Amino acid sequence: MADSWTSLLKNKTFVLVWLSGMTVMLGFSIFFLSVSWFVVDEMQQPAILGVVMMTIAIPRVAMMIYGGVLADKIQKSRIMFTTNALQVVVMVVLVVLVQQDALQTTSLIILAFVFGFLDAFFFPAASAMIPSIIPVHQLQQANSWYQGSTELMFIIGPVGAGLLLTFGGFAFAFSAAAVLIALSTILIYPPFLKDPVPEARSGRPTAWMDLKEGLAYVRRSGIHRSGTMVIITINLLMIGPLLISIPMLISALGGAPWQLSLLEGGFSTGTFLLSVLLVTWSLKQRRGRWVLGALGVSFFLLLVFSQVEALPVLVIVITLMGGAGMLVYLPTITMIQEKTDNNKLGRVMSLVNFASSGFEPIAFALISFLVAASISIQTVLMYTSVTGMVLTGLLLWLSPEFRQTD
Structure with a gap:
């Protein structure tokens, strides 16, 4: 087992994906808690918290299957890099609006929708990445380590978010989340990972044909x-x-x-x-x-x-x-x-x-x-x-x- 784990650590692509997964999940965890507390404490509108969370979840679920279709056509690291980079843009806009005291219900819901929409493309690519870069006999160890690390980030994240909000405020907490997502983006830069590029398929199958x-x-x-x-x-x-x-x-x-x-x-x-x-x-x-x-x-x-x-x-x-x-x-x-x-x-x-x-x-x-x-x-x-x-x-x-x- 030690040899199996050592060989995983020698797999540069896996290590980069693993580190990227931890940083992005920590950023997401800080973002979600900070948004929840912003709605309840700063905006004083706890009734819309469910709306904001649904606005993140609905496009994520609705577009996830199409995200998987795309992951079979385009290099997975390229999808992950692009979606993470766009999420950093969303976070920067969020920080600017908070600093200018201009973040309102409508703008928050729009940003939440875009964030959830991008997640729909990131996670299918991330889930399909590990079996494409890891030998079959190491899949359980790789999946367990990746999943365990991301679960740990969701334990650490709320504590970190609480400290950031206590000592720095909302702009500081959102900025920290943006930096973590940006770091994840750098780690999965396609030339670094060099993951397999899907083979071109004959004909011109539509997304619906691929899904069927x-x-x-x-x-x-x-x-x-x-x-x-x-x-x-x-x-x-x-x-x-x-x-x-x-x-x-x-x-x-x-x-x-x-x-x-x-x-x-x-x-x-x-x-x-x-x-x-x-x-x-x-x-x-x-x-x-x-x-x-x-x-x-x-x-x-x-x-x-x-x-x-x-x-x-x-x-x-x-x-x-x-x-x-x-x-x-x-x-x-x-x-x-x-x-x-x-x-x-x-x-x-x-x-x-x-x-x-x-x-x-x-x-x-x-x-x-x-x-x-x-x-x-x-x-x-x-x-x-x-x-x-x-x-x-x-x-x-x-x-x-x-x-x-x-």
């Missing part, structure tokens, strides 16, 4: 089909409901803001620790069974989470849920990447990212609707966990190819 080809490719493969369903299931019925339920649960239990931070930090810590474990633990046998087993454990832990009220127990359970969720996600992503042809990586990974990102907002809406109908959040989580366990059983029964994959 990618969808057909996923439907034909039991591993791709079942893996995508696994990711949809855990995001729709575990991660999405959990993320939106934390503040509701703390409020229902009469808790304080610091307790909210403990729960959110516990989940991130679990995902980070499991990612680090998978760097050193080569999960090569019965991966499909490990994934489906971890999926069932995730929903069992969610059931426990919905029934207890003691904060120490909730923190322990949510930390375990973060680890179980990552044990579902990372091996599934690796198996899908291993079974995907290089000329379809962009489209397949964009569909996987859509399954990951596109169903969380649906979960947010469903949970909000049920709670608004006077159903307690504990009851909603209980039924969600039971539904997840039933679907896990169906996946075990109906996905023999995925279940038996090593």
